[in-house]
Every structure is written in C-alpha cells, then in structure tokens.
Amino acid sequence: MGHGRVVACVLVLWCFLNEVVSAIDYEDALGKSILFFEGQRSGKLPTTQRVTWRGDSALSDGQLEGVNLTGGYYDAGDNVKFVWPMAYSVSLLSWSLIEYQQQISSANQLAYLQRAIRWGTDFIIKAHLSPTTFYTQVGDGNVDHQCWERPEDMDTSRKLYKITSSSPGSEAAAEAAAALAAASIVFKTVDSTYSAKLSSHSQSLFDLADKYRGSYQVSCPFYCSYSGYQDELLWAAAWLYKASGNRSYFSYVVNNQGWSQAMSEFSWDNKFVGAQTLLAKEYHAGKTNLLKYKTDAESFICAVMPGSSSTQVQGTPGGLLFIRDSSNLQYVTSSTLVLFIYSKTISSTQTGGVQCGSTFFSAAKIKAFAKAQVDYILGANPKQISYMVGFGTTYPTELHHRGSSIPSIKTLDTKVDCNGGYTYYNSGRPNPNTHVGAIVGGPDVNDQFQNARSDYSHSEPTTYINAAFVGSAAALLA
16 A cells, blocks of 8 residues: 555545534533443342333342342352452542532432442442441352353352451452442432441451451452552541541551552452552642652553553554453543543642653643543544444344343243353344443454354453443443
8 A cells, every 4th residue: 555545545534534523412421431330230129220121130149148239240250249440440440530520410310320330339338247248249250251141140158258357358358448438428418327327337347458468269250369568558548538537547657657558450359559649649639748749640640641661561553552362441430530630630730741761741741641541442543433322323232141141030031041041142133221321341452342142352342441441431420
C-alpha cells in the first residue's frame, strides 16, 4: 500500500473515531453500568428489580451451617459468591459515589447506586457472623464451573468457606473492612443508624485481618492472593481513617509506609494503588508525613501514561492500556478510575500535574488519557464495537454468562439442569437475555475481539470491571 493510501486510511479512521467520541452519551453509560448490578443479584429480588429476566435464586444459602447467607452478588458469569472480589466491587462503587456524588445525582442515578452498594454491604454484614468469623465464599467453584445452568435452577453444592482467628485470611477481611468503611461514608447522611452499623463491622473486620494475619487462599484457583495482605491492610486503614477520623488508623498507615510499593496495576488482588491514591489526597491536604504514598501514587501515573519515560504498561495499536490478556478491561477500568480521581486531586495543587522524568503531565492531560480509555470501551476503537452490552449499536452478544445465555425462567419455566444448559452454551446464537450494562473482558493485545461465549477471557463480565467504570463515567459528566 502506498504512503498516500496509508495516510488516507489513518485520516478516515481518525475522523470516524472522532465522530464516535462526539456522539458518546456518558450519562447513558453511567446508568447502564449501574443497572448491570441488578442482573448479578443473588437472593430474593425486590419489587423494584429492573432486570426482569432474572428471578429469585440461592434462597437457602448458608443453611448448611445454620446461617443466613442469602443475597449479595455473583461475581461474574457463574453462580458462586466470592466475597473478596464482591467487597472490592463495593469499595469501588462507594469510592465512585463519594468522589462524584453531584454528577451521579444530576444523572438521576444516586438512588440506584446506593441500592447497588447496599445490596453488597447487607450481605457482607450477614457474612460477618462474629468478631472472629467471616464467611468468604458460597458455592464450590470447581463444581459450579462444570455446569451451565441459570442461578434460578442452581442445584450444585452451596458449600461454605470461612475465615476465623485460627484459619485466617487477612486479604478478604481487610477488603470487607474497606468496603464497609467506604459505604459508611455513603450512608452517613442518608441513614445514620445503618452507617454506624457499617462502621462497627468495618472496625471489627479490620481487627480480624490485622490481629490474626495470614494469607487468604480459600478461593484459589479462582481468586488467589499474589500480592499478599499488606496492600489490603493499608487500603482498609486508609478508608477507616477517612470514614472515622480516628487517629489510630492514621498512625497505622504512617507507621507502615514501608509496606507501600510502586505498582503498575490496581486490581481485586492488589490494592496498593488505591491506598496510595487515597493517602496522596491527605498528603496534598497538608499531611506531609505521607510523602511515600504520594510518591508511589505518582509512580503509578508515570507507569501507565503513554509518553512517560517510565512507562511500564503497553498499549494496543488502538490505544487501549493492556496489562494482561485475561479480562484486561478490569485493569483498564480500575486504572482509569484512579487517573480521574488523581487528576481531580492535583488539579488544585500548586504543581497541577505529575513529573515523569523529563515529561510533565498536567491534570488535564491525565484526565484526557483516562477519557480516551472510556471512549475506547464505549466504541471509539478499531473494531468499532462497544464493549458494554446494550450500549451503542454494536456490542458483544454471546456473553460468557449463564443467566444471560439461557432463556429466562419467566419465559422457560421448566428446569434447565447442569448439563442441559450446554445446549445454549454451544448454540452459537446471541444470548436470549441482553445483560444491559455488562462490560466484558475486552479485546486482545491487537484490538481483536471474538464474539464467542466460550472465550471467557474476553467475553465474560465481572462486577469489578463495572464497579470501576461507574466512577469513570461519572467523572466525564463533570
């Protein structure tokens, strides 16, 4: 192809993407990203349920040990309740609301987001049976993953897993503490009694995590701890300080600054960047003994910003951050949320940006890059596909999602058993239930996407992909 034709093709693509960007409705994307959580609900559904293809499910959860563990969220396209990533999702939803409440309210999504948060926190409170007992998983992941059935038909083992003082799991307990602390801020002026309850459970869960230290491996091989528990302890302590103002939590993060490490990802496993971003805000507010957190937070910015002399994260040819191939959009949405929040934090500081070697990134430039990531997800990409289901005209139709891929129990009221669901899994047809708002794992490193139910690394949605996206979409309404 001649040079002139190459230039022409690039210009055509550039013009098309600019047209897509100018047409993106971020308010619609925000609403749909929150709606997704109603499709992930477990338990007895409320009369206000908007995702009508779902029905009640897992109503006997916990009965094996005489406890009530109904409710909460299925983490992804399966029917297991993994509490560690569930709590992380709740933390992100609460953080998004705290940072962008005005924008979320102006989009008439505040009540919906509060309900999404409370659906998670109500379950976490139930799971925290005593000061030293916390249930961290409902369902056997290995057994569940051998079946393809709707949650409403689920007849697989609802085995229970828990952590205690003698069988610790600091990551899960500390993440739950962070989630409840953040949520206590959300509900402080809405329901002060509930907020106080969240705060009490949060402090107790933190004590469980910190006093009885031990790495959480119960949910392996699905959710294994690779980064250890120090990141969750800092993350939880930062939220507890922000929520309560208790100086003991401030002393905790000051005394344990040595744990903080410069990172290039923020995820359900690795919370260092989240803690650093929260505490860098305190640094900029005058608490200069938190310098290490501010330095590490800015190392993350430098690691992900293109053009930085210390970039550690590659991008796809189309400009998408690419950390790893398995559900890459989880890292994109979490990184984007941090970029938006940090740009907001530094926009009013004297420096107004981040110095990465010889390159200076202003708050506006950081926010612009974050916006480009959101735009890519919503359709401004080489495939011209929205990776949010139900947004735009072209989006994934064969989600790796049990409930979405089998006809609704409202239209097919006969039981679809463990093996019977594979008829739908292997059909090659679009899912009969459109899981509006679900963001899938996304494209590969070359911007390619195979719309295939079997390709779970790219076609499966998760609560934590969406939870981080909520704040990013709200930031663009500012």
